[in-house]
Amino acid sequence: MKGADIRVAPDTSQRDEAGGDRHGLLHGFKAIELGGVAGQMCGRVLTDLGVDVIKVEDPDGDPVRSLEPVIKGQSLKFTFLNSGKKSVVLDHRDDAGREALHSLASEVDLVIVSSSNSVLEAWDLDLDRLHEELPGLVIVSVTGFGREGPFADFAYHDILGMAMGGLMYVSGDPDGSPVTAPETQASYFAGVFAAQGAMLALYRRETDPLRRGALVDVTAQQALASIEQLIRIYGRQGRVPVRTGSQHKHVAPARVYPTKDGHVSLFVTDQHWSSFIETWPDHPPELDDPSLNATQERMARLDTIDKHVREYTGRYASEEFVERMVAAGVPCTPVNSLGEFLSDAQTEYRRLLGKVNQPGLGEVLQISFPPLLNGHRVEPRPAPHLGEHTEQILEGLGVRAGGSVREIET
């Protein structure tokens, strides 16, 4: 289905009547954000939670503004990540610009920083010093490897996080190369953890009689290395998990199987095995072996299981096969394209996509904040053009930046 065909999400203004969350859970809190994709993902989450997030950009603009996909001169990556934020232009090369950044920091609740150490030096921004000077501030650093340690000065790019964090080695066809995840997933994932850290520290501050802030530090490498049980499995068993394609590590049949017109993802645990077999009246008799009720045994005979299951799934179109499984309570979904997911009845029912009037692009549908809060959808908002809020923010905060502050016309 073509994206432009989807019906525009219905008006959700009734959420105002629910009271309280109209402006977001954190209405009234302010943050500034400096740096690349991981920090911008963190900032997007905070924006959706109601924080007023002010993005600080150089006069040349955030480099993410030029990342693909670029349509009508607008980076869609930038548009997604910066939905609902404000843009302030400051120049780190001017004393007044650097001073304005420090003044802004003293006026907000949170500072999110994902720039490299050398960029922070150019801003004269030392996070430890900032923490001492403004002890009530929640300062969140999110980088590829960290600000200190043997890899602190390594050049970083998203695919390095996926590789050095271990998830890439176990993703892909065993006969081919490892494959990284779509978009800049390592940075997004780190950004989500940074948002968690920011909120943990903010809640501690809000419940602390002394209102102490914190220094929060997240890295993409550590975030990824902490999942998928890789470290525990190696440490305990001395075993190195390898690529298995879509095959799950412990469960079978649990992988992608071909159908007449596509593929399905099947996940049959011990509690589903007998129901699964019941959906399959002419299954091979060898699958009736009671020892196969245990997934360990099904994993041991994976080749046989796979051969038979492929034959079974191959008789049906994906939709037909999924219906059979769902009716029997067996976890199964089609392998959808992104467009198929976005136009799925469930996605539409829950209004995941929100209408945004994005200058330069016109009316578009954006992914909204995932959680429904008291049953209501937080709507996405437009991303700012460069320097759109410079005057408003600096005047509103009583910050003077002299000649260094420029509003850039777009």
Place this chain on the structure above:
Amino acid sequence: MVEFTTALAGPLACRYLAEAGAEVIKVESGGRGLDSFRIFSADGNLDGSARFLESNLGVMSILLNLRSDEGLGLAKELIRECDVLVDNFRPDVMERLGLGVEAVQEVNPKMVIVKLPGFGSTGPRATQGSWGPNLLAHTGMTHLWNLPDHDEPIGTQSVYPDYVAAAFAPAVISAALVNRERTGRGTYVDLAQAELMGYMLGASALEWFVTGIDPEPLGNRSRDVSPHGCYPCLGDDRWCVVVVETDEQWARLARLMGQPELAGDSRFDTVVGRLTNRAEVDALVSGFTSKMGPFEVMSTLQGAGIAAGVVQTAEDLWSDPQLEWRSAVAEVTHPVLGTMAMPVIPIQISEGGIVAPTSAPLLGEHATQILGELLGHSEDQLDELRERGVLS
């Protein structure tokens, strides 16, 4: 906090909050009310699963018969005392137990209630069971996580949606608690793991809408720069990643490759040129990296300011100096499984914001502490509850 959780997303979200200092009580019930990861132990011992241990560090455990009125009553007493309730069963499960959203709000109107179902608590797919890989496939993540010329969709063996949900939920929970401090009101959070996957593909979703074209997998390529990819190295199944962003970096790489003339080659001396001639660029880089081990590639290129890294195995993670610097792994000791190393929450917070995990609970280990100290039941009452099968 009180959690009614199973498998990964729910338990791990609560584990993270326990590491941040929350007192977390995990309620399990017999049969299918047990956390499904408990059954993954080699010998059938419900306390012998390392996977359960890793996902439940630092929480307390109580086993109640939730199908009895008394068991349900005790669960409600707990709910009255807690600030946050998390569940990741299918949306109808808590409802059927008599612990649906309205019932919980009736007992505790200020409760922050968090549900982490696969598809969400409402809508035509609400009651459809799903596991991480199904959600990867449903949301387009499996389709997009692939090499561009590979016929079969692969995605990853990882149950990635569970991990993203576990990382994300504590942010919303903490925000809802801050909101409660200010307004006195709780929040009901319905977080569909599938919708979170959509958020993690936000730019592609916007592209689909704006262009009307369904995005296809890019593999290890980038549309912005070249070279950008995964390249073979010396050794069995050893790989590195290399990214060159600027022409200067390309010139440095050309010198390291022993082919300085490539710096001035008009096919390669601009980003546009390198993107247009990507296949040749990748062949040149592969020719260079395949004569070296992955760690040598990383140190050589990083020494020249070029982004390069090792596609690390679990063994490499184990000895990674940066992870060690960050104390990313801690030892925990468990009465059945012994001592083992586990990754800690990947967030550092100053002034003691994170407490080191100790162990995961044995099934029902904290019944006395929870019902006695927290709810004020006497030892005799607990014995009676045990006799009647309400408490195990």
